[in-house]
Amino acid sequence: MERITPRTLSGFMELLxxxxxxxxxxxxxxxxxxxxxxxxxxxxxxxxxxKILLAKGGGETEKQIYRFQKGxxxxxxRFDLTVPLAKYVALHYNDxxxxxxxxxxxxxxxxxxxxxxxxxxxYQADIDIIGDGKLDVLNEAEIPAIIYQVFRGFGxxxxxxxxxxxxxxxxxxxMLGLTEQSGEIMRTVDKLDKIGAEKxxxxxxxxxxxxxxxxxxxxxxxxxxxxxxxxxxxxxxYLGKNEMFDQGVTELRxxxxxxxxxxxxxxxxxxxxxxxxxxxxxTGTVYETTLLDHPExxxxxxxxxxxxxxxxxxxxxxxxxxxxxxxxxxxxxLDEQGLLNPQLPSAPADALVLPMTDDPAPAIALAQxxxxxxxxxxxxxxxxxxxxxxxxxxKLAVPYAVLLGEDEIAEGVCSxxxxxxxxxxxxxxxxxxQHILSGLAATGPIILE
Amino acid sequence: MERITPRTLSGFMELLxxxxxxxxxxxxxxxxxxxxxxxxxxxxxxxxxxKILLAKGGGETEKQIYRFQKGxxxxxxRFDLTVPLAKYVALHYNDxxxxxxxxxxxxxxxxxxxxxxxxxxxYQADIDIIGDGKLDVLNEAEIPAIIYQVFRGFGxxxxxxxxxxxxxxxxxxxMLGLTEQSGEIMRTVDKLDKIGAEKxxxxxxxxxxxxxxxxxxxxxxxxxxxxxxxxxxxxxxYLGKNEMFDQGVTELRxxxxxxxxxxxxxxxxxxxxxxxxxxxxxTGTVYETTLLDHPExxxxxxxxxxxxxxxxxxxxxxxxxxxxxxxxxxxxxLDEQGLLNPQLPSAPADALVLPMTDDPAPAIALAQxxxxxxxxxxxxxxxxxxxxxxxxxxKLAVPYAVLLGEDEIAEGVCSxxxxxxxxxxxxxxxxxxQHILSGLAATGPIILE
Numbered sequence: 001m002e003r004i005t006p007r008t009l010s011g012f013m014e015l016l017x018x019x020x021x022x023x024x025x026x027x028x029x030x031x032x033x034x035x036x037x038x039x040x041x042x043x044x045x046x047x048x049x050x051k052i053l054l055a056k057g058g059g060e061t062e063k064q065i066y067r068f069q070k071g072x073x074x075x076x077x078r079f080d081l082t083v084p085l086a087k088y089v090a091l092h093y094n095d096x097x098x099x100x101x102x103x104x105x106x107x108x109x110x111x112x113x114x115x116x117x118x119x120x121x122x123y124q125a126d127i128d129i130i131g132d133g134k135l136d137v138l139n140e141a142e143i144p145a146i147i148y149q150v151f152r153g154f155g156x157x158x159x160x161x162x163x164x165x166x167x168x169x170x171x172x173x174x175m176l177g178l179t180e181q182s183g184e185i186m187r188t189v190d191k192l193d194k195i196g197a198e199k200x201x202x203x204x205x206x207x208x209x210x211x212x213x214x215x216x217x218x219x220x221x222x223x224x225x226x227x228x229x230x231x232x233x234x235x236x237x238y239l240g241k242n243e244m245f246d247q248g249v250t251e252l253r254x255x256x257x258x259x260x261x262x263x264x265x266x267x268x269x270x271x272x273x274x275x276x277x278x279x280x281x282x283t284g285t286v287y288e289t290t291l292l293d294h295p296e297x298x299x300x301x302x303x304x305x306x307x308x309x310x311x312x313x314x315x316x317x318x319x320x321x322x323x324x325x326x327x328x329x330x331x332x333x334l335d336e337q338g339l340l341n342p343q344l345p346s347a348p349a350d351a352l353v354l355p356m357t358d359d360p361a362p363a364i365a366l367a368q369x370x371x372x373x374x375x376x377x378x379x380x381x382x383x384x385x386x387x388x389x390x391x392x393x394x395k396l397a398v399p400y401a402v403l404l405g406e407d408e409i410a411e412g413v414c415s416x417x418x419x420x421x422x423x424x425x426x427x428x429x430x431x432x433x434q435h436i437l438s439g440l441a442a443t444g445p446i447i448l449e
Numbered sequence: 450m451e452r453i454t455p456r457t458l459s460g461f462m463e464l465l466x467x468x469x470x471x472x473x474x475x476x477x478x479x480x481x482x483x484x485x486x487x488x489x490x491x492x493x494x495x496x497x498x499x500k501i502l503l504a505k506g507g508g509e510t511e512k513q514i515y516r517f518q519k520g521x522x523x524x525x526x527r528f529d530l531t532v533p534l535a536k537y538v539a540l541h542y543n544d545x546x547x548x549x550x551x552x553x554x555x556x557x558x559x560x561x562x563x564x565x566x567x568x569x570x571x572y573q574a575d576i577d578i579i580g581d582g583k584l585d586v587l588n589e590a591e592i593p594a595i596i597y598q599v600f601r602g603f604g605x606x607x608x609x610x611x612x613x614x615x616x617x618x619x620x621x622x623x624m625l626g627l628t629e630q631s632g633e634i635m636r637t638v639d640k641l642d643k644i645g646a647e648k649x650x651x652x653x654x655x656x657x658x659x660x661x662x663x664x665x666x667x668x669x670x671x672x673x674x675x676x677x678x679x680x681x682x683x684x685x686x687y688l689g690k691n692e693m694f695d696q697g698v699t700e701l702r703x704x705x706x707x708x709x710x711x712x713x714x715x716x717x718x719x720x721x722x723x724x725x726x727x728x729x730x731x732t733g734t735v736y737e738t739t740l741l742d743h744p745e746x747x748x749x750x751x752x753x754x755x756x757x758x759x760x761x762x763x764x765x766x767x768x769x770x771x772x773x774x775x776x777x778x779x780x781x782x783l784d785e786q787g788l789l790n791p792q793l794p795s796a797p798a799d800a801l802v803l804p805m806t807d808d809p810a811p812a813i814a815l816a817q818x819x820x821x822x823x824x825x826x827x828x829x830x831x832x833x834x835x836x837x838x839x840x841x842x843x844k845l846a847v848p849y850a851v852l853l854g855e856d857e858i859a860e861g862v863c864s865x866x867x868x869x870x871x872x873x874x875x876x877x878x879x880x881x882x883q884h885i886l887s888g889l890a891a892t893g894p895i896i897l898e
Binding site: 002003004005006007008009012013014015016017020021023024035036037038039040041042043044045046047048049051052055066067068069070071073075086087088090091092095096097099100101102107109111120121131134135136138139141142145257258260261262263310311312313314315348349352360361362364365368371374375376377378379381382383392395396 | 451452453454455456457458461462463464465466469470472473484485486487488489490491492493494495496497498500501504515516517518519520522524535536537539540541544545546548549550551556558560569570580583584585587588590591594706707709710711712759760761762763764797798801809810811813814817820823824825826827828830831832841844845
């Protein structure tokens with residue numbers, strides 16, 4: 001047989017089982033948390049009509065998209081989960097109840113230049129709340145609670161949800177007579193973290209055509225900082241000059257005022273006037289989330305309020321608010337930095353049942369009994385020496401080995417060996433299950449700080 | 450803005466939220482059951498090097514595969530989960546512990562002719578156990594237990610796991626001097642269910658070049674039926690003539706002998722000598738699963754033992770056993786036949802919290818309190834009339850609405866309305882959570898019989 005050297009394409013993440021188990025745990029936190037907030041799981045095709053995915057067009061997207069013919073169909077792989085959502089809501093508008101809350105944790109595809117830590121296939125974990133014509137700002141206030149619970153679920157405490165409102169920025173630029181340039185200004189100001197105030201100022205005057213005074217005003221404005229109430233107080237000083245600005249401040253207040261009721265601690269939340277999000281798409285509250293001890297990772301969960309989800313597909317006005325987590329990239333970076341908890345159980349089974357008799361029936365019955373109590377059991381079926389069996393248990397990092405020989409059968413027990421401590425005790429099957437399950441209870445955080 | 454009419458490609462399943470919830474429940478049964486048997490979740494890229502996916506080649510596969518260029522890469526979408534598994538095991542051989550047990554529930558792609566009920570993107574839910582050089586037959590005996598638990602988990606009792614062993618068939622054909630033609634004979638005999646004995650006999654003589662006597666022998670052999678022990682007794686009559694045949698009977702006995710220990714009732718299991726599975730790939734035990742009241746659906750879970758998983762990629766001999774469920778097709782057929790339980794809760798939330806005061810803070814705090822007790826809560830944030838709020842709750846099919854007005858706040862309670870019975874009671878938040886959770890407990894089967 002002619003052999004082909006196996007390989008996985010570069011830019012495509014393929015994990016070994018123990019790492020995969022950790023990613024699955026993160027996904028499980030995401031699914032559980034999103035569900036707890038009443039989001040419906042959604043699953044759209046990975047392939048869509050290319051014309052539909054590219055309705056908005058745009059340079060980078062068109063270059064990166066995987067697009068191909070099959071028969072006479074012009075097809076493409078989705079490059080995000082927002083465009084398929086827009087299509088879905090427009091297409092199924094009459095069958096959906098609004099507000100429509102959905103989550104989707106799916107792979108998306110971008111043929112980016114191959115580069116360490118850049119992925120061509122990666123998971124996004126998105127939630128969106130879509131209204132029909134209107135959507136109350138209270139939905140925007142709920143988003144930080146969801147972000148908070150997700151990252152707490154990952155085991156983290158040292159993170160910060162940074163929030164701003166595009167109406168404040170747009171209103172402020174309007175006060176300065178810079179409405180035309182507002183998009184460009186925001187994209188420039190967005191670079192503040194990366195390039196610093198001086199360079200931003202230079203870009204604002206040289207590229208956006210602002211006067212030194214205007215650039216100075218903007219930099220002073222976005223430099224407003226302090227506690228949430230300090231920032232909000234400072235914003236009051238600008239009230240009454242521009243309606244959109246005032247509206248933005250009111251919305252920002254509604255978001256911050258309800259944080260306590262939503263159980264989000266002040267320490268995990270900050271009003272940050274430098275947050276703009278590059279996309280023109282956002283029209284109200286915008287979110288970024290940073291790991292306080294790892295600012296170099298950048299935002300790990302971003303999103304915002306938009307006014308018109310599906311304008312390319314329908315004349316219905318569908319405002320919404322949503323956030324997205326770039327799960328594959330986040331996982332990759334956490335792993336690179338050694339922040340995935342090595343203590344986290346990641347074996348495919350809680351217990352490895354080792355038959356020590358010729359007749360496998362008693363060991364089978366034991367395995368089934370443990371499983372029916374909820375223990376994840378692998379029945380070790382190979383005829384190997386005891387030492388090899390134990391070495392397999394070690395390699396799997398299975399927390400418990402359960403031995404069943406003639407002695408145990410005669411006594412009506414099994415020997416349960418804790419693979420970490422080496423402790424071994426004899427117990428009847430039902431007690432063995434409880435012993436194992438209680439030993440598994442404390443798993444610790446998924447991500448370390 | 451120029452509008453594009455939204456559509457989803459034909460042959461691609463895209464479900465409304467309530468149906469999606471049912472599919473998710475089936476996936477959850479699969480994940481939980483596979484995990485209980487110690488299978489590790491695996492996730493491989495949807496895109497692979499086309500040369501790797503097509504290593505085996507073959508007509509239908511090459512025609513149906515989605516293959517495309519990106520830059521100078523020759524890429525393709527996976528058409529099953531077995532080829533990516535073979536690549537994975539060959540590539541990561543040194544990092545895996547054998548036997549390696551993995552499950553994968555992922556989408557695969559086949560550009561089939563568009564046809565009602567045929568999908569171009571569909572989920573397969575696979576498990577495989579891969580050995581390094583050897584793999585004990587006890588693994589083959591465990592597979593029916595897993596199939597049994599999956600279909601019981603779906604809520605079914607009227608299904609049958611049908612099992613045969615390719616060594617018995619190959620050995621029997623060898624007795625007749627028909628080793629050369631055995632592949633062709635099996636593919637012909639596989640059609641028995643569909644075309645009947647007479648036509649199979651005709652094909653055997655006309656296409657496979659058998660004598661009438663040989664065809665008769667084969668038809669008599671595969672007509673052996675009865676209880677498992679009757680079939681096994683009948684097979685004893687052929688023992689001692691061919692080593693492979695004898696080996697097959699021994700293996701079949703090992704599978705059937707352990708059924709009771711594995712907790713698989715006789716009613717859900719049958720030795721069936723007509724089962725051959727078309728693929729040459731299988732070398733030992735083979736499985737099919739049928740819904741007894743819906744034979745027209747065909748096999749809903751099939752697989753078998755193979756001796757060499759990854760011969761195209763490695764010189765390591767990697768025997769294994771696996772099964773696959775074509776989840777998308779199964780779901781489609783069940784839905785078409787009205788067999789998905791309409792009573793199954795499929796709302797995205799267990800409770801819809803309706804704030805009835807201007808200040809949303811008390812309702813937010815209530816929603817968070819219910820969530821922390823494990824109730825999936827949607828906080829209804831829109832300012833609508835009461836009637837519209839209740840009509841939204843109805844449309845979502847949410848089981849409970851929770852109302853919080855000034856009166857309730859003053860009393861320290863909330864009003865919990867059962868949306869099915871209309872019953873409404875006032876309870877403090879913690880008791881409300883328990884009331885809702887216990888009301889949800891009985892969900893019934895996913896699939897009806």
